[in-house]
Amino acid sequence: MRVEDLDLGTRWPAKLVANTPLTPPEAREEVRELLFEVDDPERDFRAGQSVAVAVAGPHEFGQQQHVRLYTIARTPAELGPGRFTLCVRRCTFLDPYSGERFPGIASNYLCNLEEGSELPLAGPMGLPFLIPNDPNTPLLIIGLGTGIAPFRAMLRELYEERGWRGEVMLFHGARTGLETLYSGDVAEIAERAAGLSTVSVVSPRPAWGDPEDLSAAIREHRDEVWQLLNEPEIHVYMAGLTWVGEQFDAALAEAAGGSEAWDARKEEIKAAGRWMSLLY
Numbered sequence: 001m002r003v004e005d006l007d008l009g010t011r012w013p014a015k016l017v018a019n020t021p022l023t024p025p026e027a028r029e030e031v032r033e034l035l036f037e038v039d040d041p042e043r044d045f046r047a048g049q050s051v052a053v054a055v056a057g058p059h060e061f062g063q064q065q066h067v068r069l070y071t072i073a074r075t076p077a078e079l080g081p082g083r084f085t086l087c088v089r090r091c092t093f094l095d096p097y098s099g100e101r102f103p104g105i106a107s108n109y110l111c112n113l114e115e116g117s118e119l120p121l122a123g124p125m126g127l128p129f130l131i132p133n134d135p136n137t138p139l140l141i142i143g144l145g146t147g148i149a150p151f152r153a154m155l156r157e158l159y160e161e162r163g164w165r166g167e168v169m170l171f172h173g174a175r176t177g178l179e180t181l182y183s184g185d186v187a188e189i190a191e192r193a194a195g196l197s198t199v200s201v202v203s204p205r206p207a208w209g210d211p212e213d214l215s216a217a218i219r220e221h222r223d224e225v226w227q228l229l230n231e232p233e234i235h236v237y238m239a240g241l242t243w244v245g246e247q248f249d250a251a252l253a254e255a256a257g258g259s260e261a262w263d264a265r266k267e268e269i270k271a272a273g274r275w276m277s278l279l280y
């Protein structure tokens with residue numbers, strides 16, 4: 001989904017009810033959960049879909065509005081009609097020439113937004129992460145950093161509403177344990193969910209700011225992951241920054257004994273409509 005292709009024609013007002021930090025003050029990164037309420041109780045928001053926020057300009061490069069997407073974290077199914085949350089990481093970037101740090105426009109706008117504010121949003125857009133009908137279906141879920149947002153709702157649905165019995169393997173995490181989102185919720189669900197195994201992924205060198213090492217985590221569980229991916233009905237769900245998909249492919253090429261073998265298996269899963277990813 002490209003931001004430039006989005007239809008922002010229909011916007012609807014949303015009220016920010018709560019803006020809560022998900023990370024402790026000592027964490028290197030700040031992630032906040034924003035609870036919104038819309039007046040239209042019929043408007044549905046599903047795990048895997050995103051909403052667009054347009055920050056009015058003019059901005060530095062002359063654009064009149066700065067549009068960015070954020071994934072639905074909690075859904076009306078959990079919070080009640082018209083309510084949903086977004087999980088936003090405060091972005092900053094380093095200017096390679098001046099060495100100065102600049103705040104990302106939309107993420108800082110949202111992180112700083114005061115409770116009670118009203119803003120126009122668009123969407124929801126994108127296909128929701130569909131859960132197969134058969135509760136015995138095996139699932140592989142990868143949600144690193146803010147990529148865990150849609151899966152918290154999905155895990156809840158799997159175990160609290162659907163009585164899932166199939167094998168489910170979840171890779172989740174962040175650079176450090178402090179930044180790992182919803183780890184309490186995941187641990188609580190895992191305690192009660194017989195078929196769910198969770199793998200926590202962190203950075204090998206958190207002090208250097210290196211990203212999480214998904215490849216190492218997959219290598220460590222190589223046989224289980226490869227076996228799961230070869231289950232005929234396997235469904236794969238992945239969300240997070242683009243490098244998550246790249247590391248996943250590299251690790252799986254190793255597990256499969258070469259990228260050709262992995263590409264072939266991945267294509268089969270995709271062709272059957274059982275591969276759902278939201279990388280940004």
Ligand SMILES: Cc1cc2nc3c(=O)[nH]c(=O)nc-3n(C[C@H](O)[C@H](O)[C@H](O)COP(=O)(O)OP(=O)(O)OC[C@H]3O[C@@H](n4cnc5c(N)ncnc54)[C@H](O)[C@@H]3O)c2cc1C
Pocket residue numbers: 001050060066068069070071072087088089090091092093095103104105106107108146149278279280
């Ligand atoms: C489908 C989808 C779902 C998403 N879901 C989430 C989510 O749930 N949570 C979340 O936190 N994010 C999510 N994102 C990412 C989010 O949309 C934004 O991309 C992110 O928050 C950064 O936006 P920003 O406006 O804060 O930063 P921007 O102002 O757009 O800056 C972002 C980057 O652009 C570059 N850049 C911008 N300006 C300059 C400049 N002047 N010079 C050099 N480089 C520059 C920098 O590399 C910087 O890191 C999602 C993205 C997509 C596509």
